[in-house]
Amino acid sequence: MNLNTLHAQGRAALHRHWHASPAQRLWHAWRDELLGLLPERWRQRLTGRMPLQVLHWPLDEPADPTPARVLVLPRSEVLVQTLTLPLAAARDLQNVLGFELDKYTPYRADQVSFCAQVLGQGGSTLKVRLVVILRQRLEQILAECAGFTLLGVDVRDGERLGVNLLPEALRPKRERGGRLNRGLLLACAGLLLTLMVLWLQSRDALLIEMQAQVRQQQAQIGQLQQVRDTLANTQGAAHYLIARKAAQPALASLIADLSHCLPDGTWLEELEVDDGGQVTLAGQSTQASALIGQLKQCHSLDDPQFQGVIQPDGETGKDRFSLRAHLHQEASHASSAE
Structure with a gap:
């Protein structure tokens, strides 16, 4: 096993832990709350997300293949189970379910595509929703939707479950750092530049003030030197007159x-x-x-x-x-x- 493999496995494990952690849900809830305060146009510009078009299965009529869509499957196409697992399973939930999938479904892990969704936790247990679909059936559905750009495959059971059964290899690559991150980065850079400019202006103003003080002190020193020279000349003249007077008889x-x-x-x-x-x-x-x-x-x-x-x-x-x-x-x- 080389370093690249270890690095990829580490990133995958970190990604799974993050998506299974309460901190991830708290972050998304807080972010969505802040974004919800903004107008729709601003929210779309910051997040880089346009309203998702939903494509329902089975396909009823031809649809415009241009916009990206989320394919929503009916409950009858998948197997949904609610499981109670030890809390420690949250660290590597996807792999834990992959090893024990035959305990909860009549299929092996290589026969299906599945998605695990954490519903909550209580004490030392974790409540998980497991959504499973036969891989062969999913491939047939995706083949019929080949003309569309799919962002994910969700399931509707009265309401959408919020899962994604689309294989990782078929998911569109997300641009690292969305517009929100770029906006924050540009804002930070702008603030940093503003601070630098203000600091330079403050330093220049201080330098100008110090130069003015130096010139004022130099002028005062010049005036003092003139007074000293005048005093020295006066004293010299006085000494000269005194000497001349002393040298002459009364x-x-x-x-x-x-x-x-x-x-x-x-x-x-x-x-x-x-x-x-x-x-x-x-x-x-x-x-x-x-x-x-x-x-x-x-x-x-x-x-x-x-x-x-x-x-x-x-x-x-x-x-x-x-x-x-x-x-x-x-x-x-x-x-x-x-």
């Missing part, structure tokens, strides 16, 4: 120094000190030509020079002069230290 010290350096008979009309430390002196003196030598002895000034020529003043009898010199930096430090 104006009072300069005036005191000039009062000692300038000879008698000399007075100043103009004294100007610019930011570069250049000093401009203008005034009158009786000894204007000797002022350069006198100012060189002044510790606060360096490099004194006349600006222009010395001109006599007729009103005062003195000479007008204009001098330019530079503040002496070392002198300013000495003055500051004092």
Whole structure:
């Protein structure tokens, strides 16, 4: 026995167990209840099933062979028995009845086609309806119905029993997964795609928000850097001014120094000190030509020079002069230290 045979037998056993189990009936009842709430057209689209056409035996008149049909046999064509079996027989009901068919009918299993239908269970027993038809008779009936597409062979005993005596080899192959399954699969795929799109949109929105926050923080950092640069420049300028101021002698010290350096008979009309430390002196003196030598002895000034020529003043009898010199930096430090 090879693996393919074992696999086929396992699938067949699983199929029989499923069809004999209460879970299968519960599933079909729940599904039919839900489908019953839908309009007929929607129900047909979801299940892929059109209303079945019933073909009654014996054939009374010619019928359209196009639609698929279910052949319904009268009770007289079959043997129907209700059996009570152990509950364990439900696991492999078809094979159990096949082995013991001669106990319940006058025929062997190879002479008939049969179908077992579970009616219910109580305690440790199982109530089963057994429907049997001679294989030769079934083949004759099917031969006369050869022009029709049969989906199953049922039996009417007042009402249809809901069995199928059509051999497995003659049953139409069902497409795996009906429209309902395909619809559910497409719905799940659509929901999954929607979730992915929403997740991507949420991530993109979060990324955009984070980028905006980063740009805002970068702008704040830029503004802070500008403030720091401005503060540094201001501090540098302040330090420069403080250093320049500290490097230059105080104006009072300069005036005191000039009062000692300038000879008698000399007075100043103009004294100007610019930011570069250049000093401009203008005034009158009786000894204007000797002022350069006198100012060189002044510790606060360096490099004194006349600006222009010395001109006599007729009103005062003195000479007008204009001098330019530079503040002496070392002198300013000495003055500051004092």
